[in-house]
Amino acid sequence: MKQDKVTTGGPCWVEHGSADPKAATRFYGELFGWLAETDERPEAGGYTFMKLDGAFAAAVSPLFGEGQPTAWSISFAVADADATADRITGAGGSIVVAPMDALDFGRFAIAADPSGALFGLWQAGRLVGAEVLNAPGALGWVELLTRDPGGALAFYPAVFGWTVTPSDQYPQWGLAGADFGGMLTMDDRFPPQVPAHWLPYFVVEDVDVTAARAGNLGADVLMPPSSMPDGPRIAVLRDPAGAAFGIYRARADD
Template identity: 70%
Template sequence: TDLGRFSVVADPSGAVLILWQARAFAGAGVFNEPGSLGWVELATRDAAGARAFYPAVFGWSVAPSEHYTQWGLNGQDFGGMVVMDDGFPPQVAPHWLPYFSVADVDNTVGRAVAMGADVLMPAYSMPGRRIAVLRDAQGAPFGVYTDGEAGDGGGGP
């Protein structure tokens, strides 16, 4: 059966992403619930280029603010963009970082570390959410987050 087609591409700044064209397999059926993908974040040194590229290619909406840009589609935000400043070593290439919704960030970080993950950004709280960034035992970075005061699992980082 033909489940679908994919292509690995890079945007003009070099951030790699995978395109999926659904056929028999539509793709992820769950989004933004504990244990599933809930947010994606582009880290780039070319914010203006990204703000032009992604809406032109994919039709995404752009909601920029002074410190953060959010991507949306059909009225729903699904990701964001951070500008890679001096806090990012020069050898770190532009990239996309997936964030997974979890019921408890601290518990998830503890379990991941016990299984061989490294903590890249320790868990911290911001208004309405808690977030951390890890690298799995194979070297892949990813984020985890809990939204809401009681860890109710909505929204993104």
């Protein structure tokens, strides 16, 4: 990721929706060094901020919807959640949760692209989003996994104004050419029941060491540490509750 602060249109927040929030805070606290800070107001519903060296890095939340799986979700910063929701439906997407206020933190919505991949919109109030990005222990990259790459390449630039670095294997998303994510086409390696989705990657100092530590904490390794051609070293993991996430160490010149 070439962005180290929240930028309108870019990824700004990552949230772990969990059936066991306390277990999730323990796991990620040990893995990334995050400290949990729960909003004790009853209306906050147990929402817990995860801090890295005192800065907001992510959140852990209880599940609020019936049938909602334990999973990571990614939100993108917008100036106007209601106007962006209109653009989403105009571009062929759908609104799952209509724009609404999140206490005094900001205004949010949950949307789906035409292939069904879910993502959030975040219009900042008191909370701008993550206070640390692209640093060890923080969100550093986001990846769309989809079976409709052509539809995604039309949809997201229309909604957010993203630039696209073209590639037959791995197109990359950006803002004004500053890439923050990529797109992977789901092929036969992915079981048909796995839906299109967004996957967060967190920056780490050492992918191999972190993957081993995650395994010792009860995680599964979905993709073992691997070095991408002319790219970073990455791994994809599944936490003990079943939520997938990636880790990576960028090249020195990224």
